[in-house]
Amino acid sequence: MILTPTMTGIASPEPLQHAFKVKSAPHAGRGGSRPVFLEPEQWQQWWQQPSQATERALYIHIPFCRKRCTFCNFFENGTNPERISRYIKNLTEQLKIAADTPLAQSRPFNTVYVGGGTPTDISSDEVKQLGEAIQRFPLIDDAEVTLEGRLNGFDDDKWHNATANSFNRFSFGVQSFDTQVRQAAGRFDDKDFLLNRLQQLSQHPSGSIVIDLIFGLPGQTMDIWQQDLQAVIDSGVHGVDLYQLIGLSGTRIENAREKGKVLGTAASEFQADSQMRANMYASGANYFETQNWQRLSSCHWRCAPRERSVYNSLAKSGIEILPFGAGAGGSIHGHGCMNGRDLKKWHLAHDETLSLSNPLVRTAPIQVPGMLMSPNPSASLDAIFKRGLDSGELNLALLTKEMVVHLTPLFVEWQKNGLAILSQNALKLTLAGRFWNVNMQTGLFQYLAENPLNGELNGSEIQQPQGITS
Incomplete structure (x- = not known):
């Protein structure tokens, strides 16, 4: 079992101030997706x-x-x-x-x-x-x-x-x-x-x-x-x-x-x-x-x-979000989407597509420059973690018993370090835990990457919409 301070925080008399060194990012996430191209x-x-x-x-x-x-x-x-x-x-x-x-x-x-x-x-x-x-x-x-x-x-x-x-x-x-x-x-x-x-x-x-x-x-x-x-x-x-x-x-x-x-x-x-x-x-x-x-x-x-x-x-729950406009992000059919920020290229794609005589261009919004990613194989599970930790209380009943057992060593360390209180049914963040919740989410995803649990979803179990190639 691999546990590091970036996952668990550190023991301190003042966890609010010292459990982690600094908040390094506005949001947490983990990989598992890959670029997808659509004709x-x-x-x-x-x-x-x-x-x-x-x-x-x-x-x-x-x-x-x-x-x-x-x-x-x-x-x-x-x-x-x-x-x-x-x-x-x-x-x-x-x-x-x-x-x-x-x-x-x-x-x-x-x-x-x-x-x-x-x-x-x-x-x-x-x-x-x-x-x-x-x-x-x-x-x-x-x-x-x-x-x-x-x-x-x-x-x-x-x-x-x-x-x-x-x-x-x-x-x-x-x-x-x-x-x-x-x-x-x-x-x-x-x-x-x-x-x-x-x-x-x-x-x-x-x-x-x-x-x-x-x-x-x-x-x-x-x-x-x-x-x-x-x-x-x-x-x-x-x-x-x-x-x-x-x-x-x-x-x-x-x-x-x-x-x-x-x-x-x-x-x-x-x-x-x-x-x-x-x-x-x-x-x-x-x-x-x-x-x-x-x-x-x-x-x-x-x-x-x-x-x-x-x-x-x-x-934070991984719902479908249809994105519109230059720089917009979201997800469609389980695929992460991020439209390019370049306004000139966005307008060019719009104008060139609508200038075509093909009537099909009116049956879907313009395909603008951007990035499309394959479905995150752990999207549903990650949404439970993100929404729970962000709210301040992770409902353990939403996880399988095997996953709860697998994560318990991490949860125990969070409790030791003043970041959470672990009970039979929930992991409740302390005030310090709520302040450091993004670091804790990042640490949880790092923990799962370093200590994978057999049976986690893999990409082959995601059903892709028709016409999508990766």
Whole structure:
């Protein structure tokens, strides 16, 4: 049996601060898939086959931002009205084609997420166009439809067109309410504007307003962080995500750090280390839970039932997610999909395909450049692990007895190291475990790779849709 500190963490009097050295990635996963190539005819056949998924989502990507934030490493395209107009025109055309296919119509969708980028940078009329295109898909009666973005530029016209055209959840990247910290991070607007606007939008009778906060931003001291937490309550929003700043390569913060600099505020160059970020997480978790907010995941809390976080929850369960737009990711017929980010190539594929006289091009959305992967042979099992650990409690009844026995040595080490409490029916993460849950997921997948259990699914047991070759 191979057990390493990257799997188990280390013993420490303060596991919240020291169980692992640092959070190294936003998400965890394991391999097992391989690239798959589809001929255009196979792509057409794919969209004529009904879905076998029990739960489904749409993900629609808007790859434009007016400004690159200092913590962001995936800025793609500057906001330009003409570029956005062309993109929305082509995107909605692809959505309309896709909505009429047997694949799309075969089963209803539980949730839709419009992400980016900054989707709220599109015009009010384009918000309406996008909402109308989404409504062509079969949605369950209480489908959650999220529009992501920022408050700056999201005026009343956009708000009214959004709520009138199927959008019922709005996720705004606030990151910090502190005006100086926001300016240092490259954000628009000051604290007063944010509070006033959020208070206005949160009064809607049914829409869910959710915000993101980041802890560990340059210049963000513990005092400022605690003021951010209080501002969440004052804003009246229905849900909040608390995300840890991660030192990803390519960000302005990381580039400055490599040069020995800190992109702090005029008042402070304070930069929280991993231990301080752990304390910030604990402060946030304890604060909201003492305010009777319900924790839906290790990083998400709500104060009202209208906030359901359906997309974020189901996406961790390995559901089918049809992706649309340059840079969109998802899965179709069990195959992972990632559309290429190059906007010129995306438009070129769209224009060249629709210029063809072949009527078949109207029976499936455009096959744009990107990557398609074979089904993950352990997708169902991995979804149990991801969803359970992310929620803070892994239900052992969802696993086979053999798998529980196989994983018990790892679970025991997590318990010894203050990360979890193991009982007969469940593995419940401690506060420290919830903070380090991504490291724990990564460690679990590493454990299974180093200590394989006989009987795990292999690729030959996955039934591929007709017309798919790998």
